[in-house]
Amino acid sequence: MAVGDVTMPLMHVVQGVKIGSTEAYVRYPNRRDLVIFEFAEGSNVAGVFTQSAFAAAPVLLSKKHLAESASQKQPRYLIINTGNANAATGTIGYKNAEATCAKLAELTGVQSSQILPFSTGVIGEQLPIERLLQGIQPALNDLNADRWADAASGIMTTDTTPKGASEQFELDGVTYTMTGISKGAGMIRPNMATMLSFVATDAPISRERVQSLLQTTVEHSFNRITIDGDTSTNDSCIFVATGLAGGTEITTQDDPRYQQVLDVLARIMNRLAQLIVRDGEGATKFITVQVEGGANTQECCDVAYSVAESPLIKTALFASDPNWGRIVMAIGKAGVPNLDSSKVQVWLGDVQICLDGGANPDYTEEAGAAVMAEKEITIRIDLGRGTAKDTVYTCDFSYDYVKINADYRS
């Protein structure tokens, strides 16, 4: 079960966004597995994608269509299937992604390049393309502004809970909405994961600013979570601004409204990213790893990921065992150049466990055990060599992680 409060909030409608879904039987019968987003004409769309060398066919095609839209018409539709990632599927997989876009284009009268396809699920198998194509019209028939919760369910794979975030906010007296969904529970590591996220607002934001807002916020949200250190072939995050709630377009970062939108988007993206960790495969605890006192951000992240991805630490967290020597091990192996271990401090929650690189003489096992018994635990590390800091979010490593991943395909 997911850790902490993961309830779906009231998912406010975003003007200019409609969503439809259907049961296309991509992998399993009788489950909602095909979702279509429709954006009003004039919407501005930005995306960021996996850096995997084995990026899936839909990722390659979505990137191509987004690049083309810089000089042509903006994307009007997203089409997302779960159950099959259409990754490592070669030429056939790419043609299937193209066929999906072509069919949706034919049924809606837009250009094929105005459609962005997304897939998530098992890697290395071909899409059941006929069933998928047959599902498009039913999904279109379902299009409605008030379908965000359905969409959140319709993109799940091993997720145990749908993931959503939604806010209303005011800029210069106009009320706007921002709503988003995400999915992902395994194969999660920076530069995204088998992670899909779609966020939309009806605020008026230029294409360039939609892109810069997305890139800025993804860096400290989806690019700072890890469940298993594995990076997926299909990670995609899309941010759309329809502009339909009115107001003049935000075109520069100097516009005071830019920072206000950035704050809202950062909260939404952080929530959607952390929901993925809270629903991490087999997770029983939500872990925040804060590293400070670094010479630069890179080494803070290196240490934070070394801790957050250590199976020995993750199993100790699962066992509620304050075996802090393993934390020190992970700091030591992170490759920070010329790290002086005698300047390193480590805290479990508010309890300092490591003082100047050694055991804190005031530390008691009881104090450490009390922190470890919590469901939400912060590990804080001071490297004692600068002012840089960064934070990574992860979960523990349980029997259920093995069970879920040993059984996933069956």
Add this chain to the structure above:
Amino acid sequence: MAVGDVTMPLMHVVQGVKIGSTEAYVRYPNRRDLVIFEFAEGSNVAGVFTQSAFAAAPVLLSKKHLAESASQKQPRYLIINTGNANAATGTIGYKNAEATCAKLAELTGVQSSQILPFSTGVIGEQLPIERLLQGIQPALNDLNADRWADAASGIMTTDTTPKGASEQFELDGVTYTMTGISKGAGMIRPNMATMLSFVATDAPISRERVQSLLQTTVEHSFNRITIDGDTSTNDSCIFVATGLAGGTEITTQDDPRYQQVLDVLARIMNRLAQLIVRDGEGATKFITVQVEGGANTQECCDVAYSVAESPLIKTALFASDPNWGRIVMAIGKAGVPNLDSSKVQVWLGDVQICLDGGANPDYTEEAGAAVMAEKEITIRIDLGRGTAKDTVYTCDFSYDYVKINADYRS
């Protein structure tokens, strides 16, 4: 249980090496946990150690003593305790390591700098130094040439089986012996692990050649294994040549005997390293990851480790599920610059699962499942961009891995 044949061979005596051990109650009563090696005067000793920034006190002191021995007398004794790593123990830990050497020096009449200390076990707790010091004389009383098997047991932590290798070989008509032991089952990743290994021969080899033989062979043995991607604070590997079996000293790599010794040492080291993987925490399978067709060795290793350390692949191996998409995922995330996925081939055993970056049309699930049902599995990857190749060894990831590491300290 360990995977495959891990039986201890006949452990041939090495002339000039004596071993003693005792129950010092470092952590648990009634177990052999303190081991002393004695080398004949004139032995040449080389060592390689963890690269962790949190290298343990005994590692720091052993490195110091070895460095000093370059200009002074060579090491005569190793003293090894299990149950406590004496790592992240600050000044007290360092003084305890010094006190251990001083006591052994006093009892044997050598200089303190001729003693190399080693510890393995829990990190972040101080040694029970009084009990350890009291154990030294009983261990010395036990010194005997025929104690290699006892020593292999006496350095175990979460190991389920003692680990040894031994060979007799002939150089220019003289028969020599090489015998070694190792320990380690978790916190195993290149540049060694919570891994200790001690190998000795009675062949006559100069100090410089002892060092070059060790460095050459460790690179493709202990530096090519991974269980959990975690690197320990205490990894140490020692190679000793006593020269007591006679013959003229091997002083250059041009001596034809140098290559012959190298071959023997490589076999011994590979066996000792692979025994650690076969006894990996919770391991049910022994996995060989061969990467070929790389532009250079580094990228072959990057891909091999990415595959060997992926929790998703390791759990699929545990489940005997030929979920080869996860292998492609791991290749994709390895960071190989400009990798052309359409040139990548992947085999499970002899079964080609991925052809030119996509699913092999001739592949059948039955063929893949047959390979996955084996206890020893080779994953072979051709990157299709060069002639470099390398191999990494690992094991699968089971419920028992979680159980062992969630319970270790209790």
